[in-house]
Amino acid sequence: MSTQLNDLWDALELGGACPLPDAAAVKRRVNAALNADPSERKLYMRQKIRFAAVLIAAVTALAGTALAVGSNWDAVVKALGAYAPYAQEVTGVSVTDRGVKVTVEAVLADEGRAVAYVSVTDLTGDRLDENTVLNGKSAAKCISYDPDSRTALFAITVREQNYNEDDTITLSISSIQPGTQELYGLGFPQELLTDRTLETRTLPAGEFERGGRQDDAPAVVLLPDQTPAPLEGTDLVWVSSAGFDKEGVFHILYEMAEGVNCYLWPYFQTIEFDGGESPSSYFFSEVRFGDGKYIDISYPAYSDDYGNNDPALVTRENVSHLTLTDAQTILYTRPEIAGDWSVSFSTGALPQRTLAVEDTLSGMHLTAWTLSPMTVRLAVDSGGGTPAFYPLSLYLADGTTVSVPHRGLIEMKEPSAISTDGRHHYDFVITWSLDSPIDPEQVTGVSLGYRMYPMDVTSAGPGYWLDKLPGE
DSSP, rough: OHHHHHHEEEEEEEEOOOOOOOOHHHHHHHHHHHOOOHHHHHHHHHHHHHHHHHHHHHHHHHHGGGOOOSHHHHHHHHHHHGGGGGGGEOOOEEEEEETOOOOEEEEEOOOOOOOEEEEEEESSSSSOOOOOTTTTTEEEEEEETTTTEEEEEEEEEEEEEEEEEEOOHHHHHHHHOSSSSEEEEEEEGGGSSSSSBEEEEEOOOTTTSSSSOOTTSOOEEESSSSEEEEOOOOOSSEEEEEEOOOTEEEEEEEOOTTTTTSSOOOOOOOOOETTBOOOOOEEEEEEETEEEEEEEEEESOOOTTTSOOOOOSSSSSGGGGEEEEEEEEEEESSOOOOEEEEEOOOOOOOOEEEEEEEEETEEEEEEEEOOOOSSSEEEEEEESGGGGGOEEEEEESSEEEEEEEEEOOOEOOOOEEEEETTTTTTTEEEEEEEESOOGGGGGGEEETTTTEEESSSSOOOOOEOOOTTTTO
């Protein structure tokens, strides 16, 4: 690999001898940049970011998945990629419970978004794996796992509720769930959607483990093995029975393999009526028959728990108009580890550039653009449509264009005023996350859809219309 890395170094014309990959050296550069005087930090970062980003990209490209995780920090650097020089290392923040140690390794943050890199180590056994999630949420999913140290690394997006009044962040973990399997696109056998009536059992409260009804309401569930059929693509869950009960409510009873548990709130497939409208609610009950574990999903003829009734879409008479969509769910194949892991830490936000703007787009009043190496944020207010779904592009001083392929995340603030017509006046912030870091000072313009906003030192605009989007 050293020969390939030397060839790549020469091809990039970086000058001098090609250094050997050294995660510790990258770490020293990161810390030096973060500890520099603010007036020097920007210059230092410009000089070092190119080296660190190219080295990390080169090592990853050449080594691929064979690049082993040597330590927690090595795993963090690999996960951060080109963002490694922007991350802040966190030291001395860890907590241990139930034989599991949770450590905050680093944080990447600006005023619009923060991502904490957290390692979870099993000190007493081998209970974790690469499919571990935290707090029963697939969003806090393992991004790397080292079986030698039994350590999983997570990238956790920090939400507003995690911030304290002193600007520190508190993350709380109450459960660690290994063996998570996300199942999507499981073909459902349409031949099971008939008007047949199946045998049921009514279970009083206490005889089913959990469900979507009130605690004192009985649960009507199908008996097992009346119409057994596999789900295409998995052997972890299958259909045990599917049909109507004697009251005309349609049920699907799923059976799970031994040792498998369902996600906290199961969702399998919806029922479409003539290819469009579908029931707006369902009930579920987790039950046991003998040694088997089951989930009964029922589709009542009414909409919700508030007394709002919909037309009875799922009825025997309507079977010919109904279609069962592909199934999807999240299953756990290993036992949950319950405990209390709460950690608090401080973070320094990356430097940013804020520019005032005065424009109206899709009925929204635009007030400010804020740029950082990791996000672009747009402050808007009033009503109208949202520009969050428009394609966003950044125009840089060197003539290059950076296009953001995904939509922005909309965050609504509290009502700031009430207008003369009695309606609330809301403030919104739309945040786009960047796949690769930028230098905010090098941005000369931002386009949102076909609307272009040139940028000077303190302001953006006036906006004007483009004839075409970048790349067209």
